[in-house]
Every structure is written in structure tokens, then in C-alpha cells.
Amino acid sequence: MLTPIEINNNFEWVDVQDETAAEHRRLIQSYKLTEEMYGYATDPSERARIEFDKEAGISLMIFNVITDLPDDSPEAATAPIGFLFKGKRVYTFTSGTTNYVHNLVINSNSALKLPPIEQQQPIDAILGLMYKLTTTYLDKINRIDRRRAEIQRSLKTNPEHSAINELMDLETSLVYYLTALKTNTDMLKDLQRTPVVPVNADQKEHITDILVESQQGLEMAQMASDVVERVSNAYSNLIDNSLNNTMKFLTAYSIIMTVPTIVSGFFGENVALPFEHNPYGWQITILIMIALGTVVYLILRHYRFFDR
Incomplete structure (x- = not known):
């Protein structure tokens, strides 16, 4: 689905979700995107990074987000989405479990002190969205840590073999979060040094704010992962004993x-x-x-x- 939305006189947002072959051709022919940049933006295995195509006037940001899946789902807990800038348009590329990002852009307010909507530039909208997406990691990690604490308390009174499977699921999710947050943090550091589009002082400060949240999430995920691993090892030793x-x-x-x-x-x-x-x-x-x-x-x- 390809949905152009005019945000203000400064830019138009084009929301691309699970596009068809016809919409793919439209993006290339009518919107003048390149196949290379389009491929990067829609690659489900792409790592978080920034990319430039000076000749085509296109800038790209790949950002890892939490997928819209249950906590106990066997599928990947994170996936990349693409932000593409060209002229007065900004494109977001999502699919399947990341399509919820559309609602965050439309209905949610960011904690960043962004300009009024009529004065926003494309980078403002994306920075606000990235901040919201980064804080979702903190909520998920806190939820995992609370569940780990519940399992740990129950093991002291009523050890169950099913607990080891639940701890394994928590540990798997944390591995995905750690990897995603690490690559996001590296991308944000690159963005500080070389912005994909010209930025002012406030926008640079917003990038720093997002980076701080990402680093905080990375530290929280690392600590939670270490604790879950130790509890899992202790429980395995208890079962062996x-x-x-x-x-x-x-x-x-x-x-x-x-x-x-x-x-x-x-x-x-x-x-x-x-x-x-x-x-x-x-x-x-x-x-x-x-x-x-x-x-x-x-x-x-x-x-x-x-x-x-």
C-alpha cells in the first residue's frame, strides 16, 4: 500500500506498506527512486545505517524497531524499517510486523520538543518517530525484567521444568534487542557526524537525545540479558543436581x-x-x-x- 500524505507546505510523507509490484514501479518511475536505494529500504535483513546517493539526491536511514508480535512468538523480535529522503518528500518503508509504525506517525506525540506541525521539516518528523520507537525498547526490556523476577521467585518455592523454556524465550528476545540497539546506536553516532539532510542546532540536540535513549536501552538490555543468563544457568544446575x-x-x-x-x-x-x-x-x-x-x-x- 502506497499512501502519500501532505503534512505541511514543507514536505509530503509517503507511507509505503507491503507494496505491490505496481506500486514498486510507481515508486521508481513516478517518484524517481533508484532500484538500489529501494532495495536497501525494503531489505528485511538490512542492518541499521545511513546511505547517500548524491547523483539521485536520495538519503536513506535504516532503523531497527521492535516487531508487532507476542512476547512468546518464535519469530524475530526486531526488524529494520527504511526512512528515505528525496526533495520535499520523506518515505517510510514497513511491512508485516512493522506496519504499526504508521499509527505512531499519525496519532502519537513525541517527547521531543518539535516545532509545530506546520513548521516541521522531514527530519523533524523522522526524529520524533525514532525517539518513540527507541523508547519502546525500554518498555519491553522492563517487562522482560519483571517477568524474569517473577520466574526467579517461583523457582525458589516451586521449581518447574517449563520455566527453563520461558527463560530461554526471554534470553532470545534480549539477544535481538541487544543487536538492534547496538546497530541503532552506531547509526545514530554516524548521523551525528554526517546528517542525511541539513540539520539545525535543535535537530542536532534531538539526535543526541535519541542516542542517549538508545544507549540507555543498550545498557538495560545487556544487564537484563546477563541476569537472565545467570538465572537460567542456576536453574539448569538446580535441575542437574x-x-x-x-x-x-x-x-x-x-x-x-x-x-x-x-x-x-x-x-x-x-x-x-x-x-x-x-x-x-x-x-x-x-x-x-x-x-x-x-x-x-x-x-x-x-x-x-x-x-x-
Whole structure:
């Protein structure tokens, strides 16, 4: 879908979502975008960065955002979107799980002190959007940290094997956030040094504000990832220790239960054995089993085989 929206006299915003082949041709032929820049803006594997095409008069920014997916989704938690500047137009390229960005542009206000809408330049709108997208990382990371704390508390009272899967999901999401925030931070540093379009002092300050938020998110994600990893390792050790204790317990009692089998095996042979003709032979055999089993138990107990 290709939706041109006139924001003010300074620029027009063109929202590009899941474009068709016909819309692709329209962007190239009518809007005079280049195939190279279009390919960069729509590549789902593109890293966050800035790009220039002086000959075509096109500037491009790739920015990683959180995808609109449930927290437990097996799909990627982040994806790149493209901001493309050409003349008095700014283009945003989103698809699938990143199409929610459209609503942020239209309906939300940024915490940045931007000029009134009628005075905004293309870079103002994009900086405001980038600030909002960056702060969503902080909310997600805080939510993950709260869930990690809940799991950690529950493990102390009621360890469950399902918890390791949930911790793994949290750790996976944090890896995506860490990677996305790191590349976003690098891109913002490049943007400080070489803006994609001319910027004034206020706009430079806004870039710095976004960079600060991105670095804060990066530090939070790193700390949360470290904590989740340590909790996951501790829980894995707890499971291993529990399994070792169980196997130790079963081994000890299998040794004890082997004694009656050996004794009864001897007295089950068709050969002359003690107490064979004794009227109390069966009871004596049982007493021998119990006595030998008790001796084996005391030996194992002496070597602390039953301690956990």
C-alpha cells in the first residue's frame, strides 16, 4: 500500500506498506527512486545505517524497531524499517510486523520538543518517530525484567521444568534487542557526524537525545540479558543436581534390593543348602535377607550415600 500524505507546505510523507509490484514501479518511475536505494529500504535483513546517493539526491536511514508480535512468538523480535529522503518528500518503508509504525506517525506525540506541525521539516518528523520507537525498547526490556523476577521467585518455592523454556524465550528476545540497539546506536553516532539532510542546532540536540535513549536501552538490555543468563544457568544446575540426587537415591536402593535377590537365588537352586530341611528355613532365609540388606544400608549410610 502506497499512501502519500501532505503534512505541511514543507514536505509530503509517503507511507509505503507491503507494496505491490505496481506500486514498486510507481515508486521508481513516478517518484524517481533508484532500484538500489529501494532495495536497501525494503531489505528485511538490512542492518541499521545511513546511505547517500548524491547523483539521485536520495538519503536513506535504516532503523531497527521492535516487531508487532507476542512476547512468546518464535519469530524475530526486531526488524529494520527504511526512512528515505528525496526533495520535499520523506518515505517510510514497513511491512508485516512493522506496519504499526504508521499509527505512531499519525496519532502519537513525541517527547521531543518539535516545532509545530506546520513548521516541521522531514527530519523533524523522522526524529520524533525514532525517539518513540527507541523508547519502546525500554518498555519491553522492563517487562522482560519483571517477568524474569517473577520466574526467579517461583523457582525458589516451586521449581518447574517449563520455566527453563520461558527463560530461554526471554534470553532470545534480549539477544535481538541487544543487536538492534547496538546497530541503532552506531547509526545514530554516524548521523551525528554526517546528517542525511541539513540539520539545525535543535535537530542536532534531538539526535543526541535519541542516542542517549538508545544507549540507555543498550545498557538495560545487556544487564537484563546477563541476569537472565545467570538465572537460567542456576536453574539448569538446580535441575542437574536434582537429577543427580534422584539417580543416587535409586542406585542406593537398587543395591539394597539386590541382596534379597542374591539370597533367594541361592536358596532357589536344586542343591543341598543350609536350612533346607529345617521347618523354619523360609523364615531364616527372610532374616538373612533382612540382615544383609541392613548391613548394606548401614555401609551406604556411613559413606553419606543418602545425603542430598
